[in-house]
Amino acid sequence: MRPLSHPAREDISLTAVLYALSDTYRLEIVRQLASRGELNCSALDIPAAKSTLSHHFKVLRESGLIYSRSEGREHYNSLRRDDLDARFPGLLAAVIQSSEPAFTPALLTEKPSAQG
Amino acid sequence: MRPLSHPAREDISLTAVLYALSDTYRLEIVRQLASRGELNCSALDIPAAKSTLSHHFKVLRESGLIYSRSEGREHYNSLRRDDLDARFPGLLAAVIQSSEPAFTPALLTEKPSAQG
DNA sequence: TTGATTGTTCGATAGTTTTTGAACTGTTGT
DNA sequence: ACAACAGTTCAAAAACTATCGAACAATCAA
Numbered sequence: 652m653r654p655l656s657h658p659a660r661e662d663i664s665l666t667a668v669l670y671a672l673s674d675t676y677r678l679e680i681v682r683q684l685a686s687r688g689e690l691n692c693s694a695l696d697i698p699a700a701k702s703t704l705s706h707h708f709k710v711l712r713e714s715g716l717i718y719s720r721s722e723g724r725e726h727y728n729s730l731r732r733d734d735l736d737a738r739f740p741g742l743l744a745a746v747i748q749s750s751e752p753a754f755t756p757a758l759l760t761e762k763p764s765a766q767g
Numbered sequence: 768m769r770p771l772s773h774p775a776r777e778d779i780s781l782t783a784v785l786y787a788l789s790d791t792y793r794l795e796i797v798r799q800l801a802s803r804g805e806l807n808c809s810a811l812d813i814p815a816a817k818s819t820l821s822h823h824f825k826v827l828r829e830s831g832l833i834y835s836r837s838e839g840r841e842h843y844n845s846l847r848r849d850d851l852d853a854r855f856p857g858l859l860a861a862v863i864q865s866s867e868p869a870f871t872p873a874l875l876t877e878k879p880s881a882q883g
Numbered sequence: 884t885t886g887a888t889t890g891t892t893c894g895a896t897a898g899t900t901t902t903t904g905a906a907c908t909g910t911t912g913t
Numbered sequence: 914a915c916a917a918c919a920g921t922t923c924a925a926a927a928a929c930t931a932t933c934g935a936a937c938a939a940t941c942a943a
Binding site: 790792815816817818819822823826837839840841 | 930931932933934935939940941
């Protein structure tokens with residue numbers, strides 16, 4: 652596969668970041684990366700086709716919100732916290748703190764039970 | 768004209784607010800409202816047709832970012848700071864602080880001079 | 884009443900975004 | 914070599930968005 656492109660810190664655009672965060676799926680991806688750390692596509696609890704997820708990851712990557720590294724056949728994605736905090740202090744924290752789980756919140760916050 | 772609709776504080780959606788802020792024109796409008804207080808359309812230094820501006824004000828209004836009141840033939844627009852701070856603490860401040868003037872910055876920060 | 888002003892709404896066009904299945908690239912394991 | 918797997922890219926449809934001129938409504942001033 653082609654190398655994935657990431658903007659340099661100084662090229663991260665505020666409007667592009669806000670736009671990327673304005674989609675329910677993408678905001679949920681960012682939420683999960685924030686709470687669960689580095690994740691690959693398959694690890695996400697998001698109901699969508701893989702081509703759809705790939706599209707949203709691309710938007711997040713090209714906006715500068717996430718960094719994707721290849722390891723074997725997987726892509727590990729992580730938030731670019733340092734770059735975002737440097738460019739837009741307080742923004743990421745405010746967004747994450749103000750957001751709510753979009754899908755199957757029980758699976759994300761509760762431990763598995765006998766009924767699970 | 769029909770009464771302008773504003774969402775109640777509890778109905779303000781994070782993704783709608785982020786989307787509204789992700790447009791250069793709209794972010795500039797918010798910037799100017801933040802620094803200059805209540806303004807009507809004509810008071811803005813934004814190069815666009817009035818129907819375009821009206822559209823952007825509508826998006827901002829319906830997302831809950833601004834409040835528009837009619838007085839005579841003018842509409843005065845202001846930021847819904849209290850509502851936004853209550854719903855999304857720190858978000859508006861972070862966005863405004865991270866943003867930069869979009870158009871003719873000289874006109875917004877400098878006093879008129881003999882050459883102006 | 885006439886005309887200027889403030890802003891909304893309509894209609895049209897052009898461009899963008901979302902979503903998906905299918906095809907594809909590359910990796911891992913057998 | 915072969916199949917399973919992770920993820921991207923392509924192509925296409927549907928939906929949405931931005932932009933503008935024109936028409937419109939409402940106010941104000943002469």
